[in-house]
Amino acid sequence: MQDVLPWREPVPLDGTMGEPRARGRFGEYGGRYAPESLVEACREVDGAFREAWADPGFRGALARLLAEHVGRPTPLTPARRLSEALGVQLYLKREDLTHTGSHKINNVLGQALLATRMGRRRLIAETGAGQHGVATATAAALLGLEATVFMGERDIERQALNVFRMRMLGAEVVPVTTGSRTLKDATSEAMRHWVGATGDSHYCIGSVVGPDPYPWMVREFQRIIGDEARGQCAAELRTGVPDYVVACVGGGSNAAGTFAGFADTPARLVGVEAEGGAGAARGRLGVLHGCRSLFLQDDDGQITQAHSIAAGLDYPGVGPEHAHLRDLGRARYVTVTDDEAVGAAVRLARTEGIVPALESAHALAWVIREAGGGDLPAGSTVLMTLSGRGDKDVSTLKELL
Template sequence: MGEPRARGRFGEYGGRYAPESLVEACREVEAAFREAWADPGFRGALAELLTLHAGRPTPLTPARRLSQELGVRLYLKREDLAHTGSHKINNVLGQALLAARMGRRRLIAETGAGQHGVAAATAAALLGLEATVFMGERDMERQALNVFRMRMLGAEVVPVTTGSRTLKDATSEAMRHWVGVTGDSHYCVGSVVGPDPYPWMVREFQRVIGDEARAQCAAELRTGVPDHVVACVGGGSNAAGTFAGFADTPARLTGVEAEGAAGAARGRPGVLHGSHSLFLQDDDGQITPAHSIAAGLDYPGVGPEHAHLRGLGRARYVTVTDDEAAGAAIRLARTEGIVPALESAHALAWVIRAAGDGELAAGSTVMMTLSGRGDKDISTLKELL
């Protein structure tokens, strides 16, 4: 999982499909990122923030009771313990530092579950930047706690009332807004989606998950590498960062999507939000609505590198239902004392199912990224208990 080919391509996927005004803005972001990523000073400043502000490294926690029940050795990479409660802070701190380096005074962000928005608002407050976050009206209703957190941190939260009023529409509005303010604002994309260089750049900022987990597994496991590496996938940033640490190992990589938002598992090639990838579409090529109990997975496609990994057969992509995810969240809470985000619970639901039907061999080792904590989902989970 290295740098994309010319024009931001991962195999046949990726690219830069954007209005002319944004093409130049993307070129500026790419040039700035290449320069920054090669600068030890920038890398050192980011590492310091990740340690002192975000709380890295996050631990690799053995899920002992649940492992005993499932007959496998399950380890959780605890991104829920990072500051703001998810992996999103890793990417946002990197992009906020980049924005400041570019002389931008404001961050623009889209958010579904609200975690990326909270992280963007947090980084903006830390570095003295302004923040404007676009969020679907439906997601604002089901993630009211995160809306309050963003506003408390000083961000402007803009309700998006078009379309399905979820993440896809919030992303569209954020990109439209960026067209008119490229001179003083940086669009802080939250996942490995969008026009080049965002899929690559976001993956590199999230690679810290996989690199840490690889080192932790080497110290913890007799074999040094787990048999399976699992992560939930919406756009796919936590999975991309996780997989990057294990791509050159024998570990089997599995991305878990929501049944109603399975872009990688069931999508077809198309273009959305500036990138050529796999998306849910009708027979006329129109993007069809996605659905997930987890707002962060409620996206009709997947990042281009995931589409490429699927095509290569290096990673597989599977789905679980809303009910399976909710059940997994409750089970983890009751066996390990951890309340996961509903996004993360999708990955756990697949592990539970695969262990039960024998797809995961007895005694095999599974490293799963727990991408976030479930505080934001309490109102949804309350209805299930």
């Protein structure tokens, strides 16, 4: 499949991936398209986050939790055997080695601390692959909060391990039986539930989507990925900065956090979407879940169903900042198929002894496809965020291999 958008010369842009403009805008994207009953709740979250993020005490408490409970910093691992085979230098930022097994915990701990600061006693969350739900249940148990996680019925079936983990941690998992029974519908149901629970609950959105301030706030909590990787690359690479920075994109939180560390460098930023959920590559301007961005739509403007073998990429759009980066030409968004992702997961397992999440395998599939020619010249240095481990996908892989 040919990628939709051609390369443009990457130009470091001062101020790119900084604070959004007024009303939470990234260019023409973003905003706060929330029901009237949620507008005030969003304002409260915005004010609380700004105050907390400027407070050294809050940031220090979060840093301690990330070090003591999550295991940060995560390592930068050279994929030596695979690099030799591909003719590039591939380095993996190992978010799969965090406690809970994915990058999701970075954002959730930040939001859980914010919730306690705001006097909220319950976290509401949506989840697709289950990793955000597990992270939410983990943070709630750690901080003495309640947790309610909405999950599509289809995703509950294919992510049974993570459902068990959430319940073992004490979270209530609510099946969503409407629509496609996947991430989009879980998000819609979680937002509807929040309408009647703003007094005692905080909605812990798992990606860089939703009404302002969530796209910005989640990116800032995930920025630690890119900031750590930037320092690690400076120590590891002769040039100090990789030629390419690659991450998978559903809503896009791991990619946003990674790109934030390199937006002011000459590195080419590449977001890899599922072929059946390519919001950035093929989406059209629309509004969903509280923000204006790029979404898969039919001729009448109705949101169409996304598909991916990776539950975490099964979302029909992309976060507004990614849409803005695409328009600027600062990041390129490409697609890979289910089969390519499965093949990449197997190849990493057999060359490096690492079983990746199927979401992360999409990013690797693009590297494998383009290495040594195409869009990834021989000898290039590539940083790829390995956003999660593949335990949750074993049942799916077992059926296919």
